[in-house]
Amino acid sequence: MSRDTELPPLRVVLTGGAGFIGSHLAEDLLRDGHRVVVVDNLVTGKLENIASLRSDPHFEFIYHDVSNHLHVAGPVDWVLHLASPASPIDYLNLPIQTLKVGSLGTHNALGLARAKGAAFLLASTSEVYGDPAVHPQPETYWGHVNPIGPRGVYDEAKRFSEALTMAYHRQHGLDTRIVRIFNTYGPRMRAQDGRVVSSFIVQALAGQPLTIFGQGQQTRSFQFVSDLVRGLRLLMARPVHEPVNIGNPEEFTIQGFAELVLRLSGSSSRLSFQPLPQDDPQQRRPDITRARELLGWEPEVRAEEGLRRTIAWYRSNLGLAPALGEK
Ligand code: NAD
Ligand code: UDP
DSSP: SGGGGSEEEEEEEEETTSHHHHHHHHHHHHHHHHHEEEEEOSOOOOOGGGGGGGTTTTTEEEOTTTTTTOOOOOSSSEEEOOOOOOSSHHHHHSHHHHHIIIIIHHHHHHHHHHHOEEEEEEEEGGGGSOOOOSSBBBBBBBBBOTTTSHHHHHHHHHHHHHHHHHHHHHHHHEEEEEEOOEEEOTTTTTTTTTOOHHHHHHHHHTOOEEETTTTTTOOOOOEEEEHHHHHHHHHSSOOOOOOEEEEEOOOEEEHHHHHHHHHHHTTOOEEEEOOOOTTTOOOBBBHHHHHIIIIIOOOOOOHHHHHHHHHHHHHHTOOOOOTTTOO
């Protein structure tokens, strides 16, 4: 079986489904005839992201904070738990909410899955590796996280949510998945979410300086959202309970990435070097051997192509005309 399109139609509860990744996943599931119930409190998501789905009779939206008891009427086949602030500025602004949704929210989502006899997927993150001393990062690496630093609210919430998911699997026999998502980008990222891809594109299109934190020599590996959605669907279709990295191993320094955005957007913005935030990881690249071997997954969209599509989306979204030099 290659993906869950070969399964009968499922009813899927998607927490955080009004966010960037969740809305793409909801769209993909609906396209294949599944039913989707998005549960979201819109703390960082937007109704606009799911506006085109709301007329679909297979789509439901429940406005709810999943850190509070979670009730969904009727049968449920899958609970996909994506609810959490995800961008550094969001989780630094919402530290307690982030810890609560990673702990209480994950507990409630697991409880819902158990009560319904549903399978469960946790959207975890490459941040569980912290500032990694092993490069690239395989799933067997336990990480290097500062539990009391400002980023700890996100990293430790996700590490706890992984531990809780494994406990439900071991103690209750719940059918679980854990995906460690690496930096993902694409249409519908909020222009002001402070993540590097959205920030650089918006700055480049507005002719403003690109804000490079530190010397710009730290690295990240960026995947286009459609590759992630395909990976999530493949993971749902396989009984793989250990964590799986899903990310694109194409690695960039942040300065190199800024130069790529400038070239692809035809922008003449300059680079502006700003202080490096505390505990900012120095390097990050997924080892995707496990995803390749267990899911037959690997990324298909190269950075240039994904960035072109994302720049085009921001351009029409921000109402800007193509630049003369745009390639
Ligand atoms: P996002 O902020 O766009 O989406 C998160 C969604 O969760 C939002 O719609 C938000 O309103 C909702 N939410 C947050 N707290 C909630 C709560 N208590 N109750 C109900 N809804 C709540 O972020 P995203 O980039 O789409 O991330 C989705 C998931 O993927 C997150 O769990 C994130 O940690 C994980 N992830 C994302 C990336 C990435 O690069 N985008 C990388 C690693 C992991
Ligand atoms: N970054 C940057 N300028 C920005 C936003 C981010 O140089 O305007 C850097 C940030 O310090 C980090 C990298 O880009 O080294 C990726 O940041 P992002 O917030 O996108 O994701 P994360 O740090 O969670 O990987």
